[in-house]
Amino acid sequence: MGKSYVAALTAAALVSGVSGPALAGDDKANTPPPPELYQQLMACRAVTDAGERLACYDRQIAAFSEAASKHEIVISDKNAVKAARRGLFGFAAPIGKLMGFGGEDDRAEEIEQIETTVAGVRRSAAGWRLELEDGSTWEQNDTRDFVLSPKIGNAVRISRGALGTYLVSVQGQRAVKMRRIN
Known part of the structure; x- marks a missing residue:
């Protein structure tokens, strides 16, 4: 094999390795991170002192509740997402990604x-x-x-x-x- 052939194969392998997940729809790369309020709430789990952990949860739940009442954050479940998908059938809207669901389960539940x-x-x-x-x-x-x-x-x-x-x-x-x- 010539050097140019090996170089071409190596380049092709690198390109497919780098772009493969993006082309295949790697949802980890395309799924937005959870809202900051949710991340802060989940961070309370790492607090070791029980009293401080409870205070952390109380603070974050109050912030979460206030944001929900101002419609800054929306809390939804899979049934609501299914209803939204049905209502949007025929439009090109990435409802799963918008609602924070992604991955294989999301594609399996897509309405055909x-x-x-x-x-x-x-x-x-x-x-x-x-x-x-x-x-x-x-x-x-x-x-x-x-x-x-x-x-x-x-x-x-x-x-x-x-x-x-x-x-x-x-x-x-x-x-x-x-x-x-x-």
Whole structure:
């Protein structure tokens, strides 16, 4: 093997080693640290004297409570995050990272499809616009058409497609590409 071949392999290995976690979506690097108030509260665990530890907890809980009452910090659980994900389905929002959840569990819980009902229908030159029971509005962005026109009360299934697209099927018909507009 020539020196240039070995140098190229070494460079490729270094680049993949450095950029691999970033390209693979290494969530430890991308997940924001916990809020400072939370970190300070957790630091109280390290205080060895029982009285000082209790005083530390009391101080930090008071600060935490005050911040929560001023909406400077939001306390949420996984059920609230799931509800937010469902409400944001169709938008490109990193809800898991925004809410402080990350890693493999976050990707496993990502919503791949939703089922709901048509609440409003409009046809335009661009195609169909569907208002759904959950309050979202979807607009057609391809040239295919439904076999039967969508009607209020029809069942709808919206699935993630490739490359950020969404496929909308009404009453089990062939799906058409649509995008969420609200």
